[in-house]
Amino acid sequence: MVLKIALAQMIPDWLNREGTLERVEVQIEAAAAQGAQLAVFGEALVPGYPFWPELTGGAVFESDVQKDIFAYYAANAVDIEGGGLDLLCRKAGELGIAIYVGTIEKTRDRGGFSLYATLVYIAPDGQIGSTHRKLMPTYDERLVWSPGDGNGLRVHDLGDFRVGGLNCWENWMPLPRAALYGQGENLHVAVWPGSRRNTEDITRFIAKESRSYVVSVSGMMHADRIPEDVPHAGLIREAASGWLADGGSCVAGPDGQWVLEPQVGEEGLWVVEADIRKVARERQSFDPAGHYSRPDVTRLKVNRKRQKTVKLSD
Numbered sequence: 001m002v003l004k005i006a007l008a009q010m011i012p013d014w015l016n017r018e019g020t021l022e023r024v025e026v027q028i029e030a031a032a033a034q035g036a037q038l039a040v041f042g043e044a045l046v047p048g049y050p051f052w053p054e055l056t057g058g059a060v061f062e063s064d065v066q067k068d069i070f071a072y073y074a075a076n077a078v079d080i081e082g083g084g085l086d087l088l089c090r091k092a093g094e095l096g097i098a099i100y101v102g103t104i105e106k107t108r109d110r111g112g113f114s115l116y117a118t119l120v121y122i123a124p125d126g127q128i129g130s131t132h133r134k135l136m137p138t139y140d141e142r143l144v145w146s147p148g149d150g151n152g153l154r155v156h157d158l159g160d161f162r163v164g165g166l167n168c169w170e171n172w173m174p175l176p177r178a179a180l181y182g183q184g185e186n187l188h189v190a191v192w193p194g195s196r197r198n199t200e201d202i203t204r205f206i207a208k209e210s211r212s213y214v215v216s217v218s219g220m221m222h223a224d225r226i227p228e229d230v231p232h233a234g235l236i237r238e239a240a241s242g243w244l245a246d247g248g249s250c251v252a253g254p255d256g257q258w259v260l261e262p263q264v265g266e267e268g269l270w271v272v273e274a275d276i277r278k279v280a281r282e283r284q285s286f287d288p289a290g291h292y293s294r295p296d297v298t299r300l301k302v303n304r305k306r307q308k309t310v311k312l313s314d
Contacts, residue, residue, distance in 0.1 A: 006031030032095040042219030043102040049193040055239035068231040077106040093126025134167040160276040165189035194245025208256035211282040254282040
């Protein structure tokens with residue numbers, strides 16, 4: 001009835017895919033050593049969140065600076081279908097631990113250079129259960145990321161829980177939340193690039209709305225951790241100064257109260273326990289997809305087809 005969940009709040013080897021995957025592997029091992037059955041990592045962690053557009057004139061058309069950085073970013077994006085997460089899949093299978101990890105995905109059937117903020121679920125048997133491409137990149141993210149689709153709006157059974165997840169501001173979108181509620185979600189994972197301002201209100205709000213546990217996990221990044229081999233690193237570092245993202249990972253229970261208050265300013269691995277009996281207690285009075293729903297009046301239609309440019313018939 002109890003599930004142990006590890007929140008891994010960490011700074012990536014920024015824009016370095018292989019280096020960041022190695023750091024993630026270390027945190028997975030640490031989570032498993034503490035008895036966690038699920039480890040969660042922040043949005044776009046592998047290889048890192050695109051902080052540079054707002055710092056370097058990202059909207060300037062035909063900018064050599066933007067082209068240089070984007071090309072480097074694309075080269076370090078994750079080809080999931082090509083085995084880019086095999087290291088983490090093997091580790092999940094070896095340790096019997098489930099993983100949610102934010103990635104930057106490139107996919108061959110869309111040309112290989114359009115990028116998606118993709119939240120990946122890896123099951124305890126090491127198999128990828130879902131790849132959820134962020135439905136709508138936020139503000140300057142649209143200069144770097146492509147809009148996703150509904151294919152990854154899925155939930156997964158994990159012990160007595162049914163877990164689903166969304167990326168960053170799409171947690172504010174009522175209908176994607178409802179799509180997960182309608183599939184029986186009772187443990188919601190929300191991943192973020194970082195900062196308490198993103199997590200401290202909505203984590204408790206979603207918990208109260210859904211009567212579920214809500215696990216918000218943030219990344220971190222500091223100007224001093226921008227590697228020299230990133231194109232125009234000096235320009236980015238000079239404009240950044242200090243924290244670009246300072247954490248804010250937290251957990252709320254199905255009553256909306258804190259299980260773990262927002263953790264700010266330090267890397268860390270926090271392990272919490274979720275008890276399915278507490279979900280049952282709160283669902284007694286309100287269940288948004290169950291006894292307190294009216295599907296005869298309002299229903300949600302969800303398109304989970306993967307977007308493709310070409311449909312081939314041979």
